[in-house]
Amino acid sequence: MLEKSLAKLLKLGFRHFEFFINTFSELEPSYVKSLAHMLQEYHATVKSVHPFTSGYESLLLFSGYERRFEDTLEFYKHYFEAADLLGAKLLVLHGQRIEKQGDMPEEGYFEHYHRLLETGRAFGISTAQENVDKFRSSEPNFLRRMRAYLHNDCAFVLDVKQSVRAGHSPFETCTAMGERLVHVHINDNKPGKTCLLPGCGEMDYARLMQQLAEQNFSGDCIIEVYRGNFDDPAELLQAKQVMEHFQRQFHKLTAINPVFAGKPFNMI
Known part of the structure; x- marks a missing residue:
């Protein structure tokens, strides 16, 4: 729970x-407010x-079925309302699976994304496209075309493990997102293991911090792994x-070099 x-x-x-909202009842304002109260205490x-x-x-x-799309925009307002009650600023979008891309041309995808983006903005929430394996967003060039089509009126979430699973370098995906990168899902990896806790694999976090600084990143990095990726909460x-060590490195980079304009971000 x-x-x-x-x-x-x-x-x-x-x-x-x-927060991963798991079911309809977790969108009820009374439940969301109870979570907000827990957060406020700490x-x-x-x-x-x-x-x-x-x-x-x-x-x-x-899918290209416009009535369903319009109904879904209305339903997603519940997510935006919940996010607003919690004080969040982002909704994470997976988008369309590659196998379904024949249902809608890229331009249609970008237009539908922008409609969702505008819908969320009315609640103070930005919709951020995540790179996800087996989804259109897994391809760095797709992300570049998305930025170009929308004239940078978009936002992105970088997920390290999803880049690795899709066969792309996380650094390449990060570059494709450019200064529209607003949020990072942090995890680790090594040959044969695509999702590990930070520090348990071979991810070059120093390089990632350098790249984030160069891209004027001012968002947040959140550790995202699955329950099967650890045994004890102490891990x-x-x-x-x-x-937190690499967060300090990022802060040093942005403090020493005024070219890096990104503000310090929150970690975890």
Whole structure:
């Protein structure tokens, strides 16, 4: 349960979160307000929300059936309302699976994304396209074309593991997102393992911090792994310490070099 996991992580010392909304009842204002109260007790923040309908966005948002798209825009207002109550500023979008791309041309995809972006903005929420394996967004060139078509009126989430799974360098994906990168899902990897806790693989975080600084990154980095990627909650604290080290490196880069205009970001 979301509230039980949140309580454990708050007690461990985590203060910045992305919430994965798991079902319809977790969008009810009374439930969302109870989560917000838990956060307030620890002076904690939610940076982003992730819809449980992500796996259906090919059908709901990008199928070309316009009535369903309009209905989905109305439904996604519940996510935006929940995000606003929590104090979050981002909704994470998966988008359309590659196998479904014949249902809609790229221009249509970009236009539908922008409609969702504009809908969220009415609530103070930005919709950020995540790179996801087996989705159109897994391709760096797709992200470049998206930026160009929308004249940079877009936002992106970089997920390290999803780049690796798609066979792309996370640094290439990061470059494709440019200064429209607003959020990062941090994890580690090594040959044969695409999703590990930070510090358990071979990811070059020093290089990533350098690149984020050069791209004027001013968003947040959130550790994102799955329950099967750790056995003991103490492992999460170790990963937190690893990333706090690199957060300090990022701060030094942006403080020393005035060319790097990105403000310090929150980690975890």
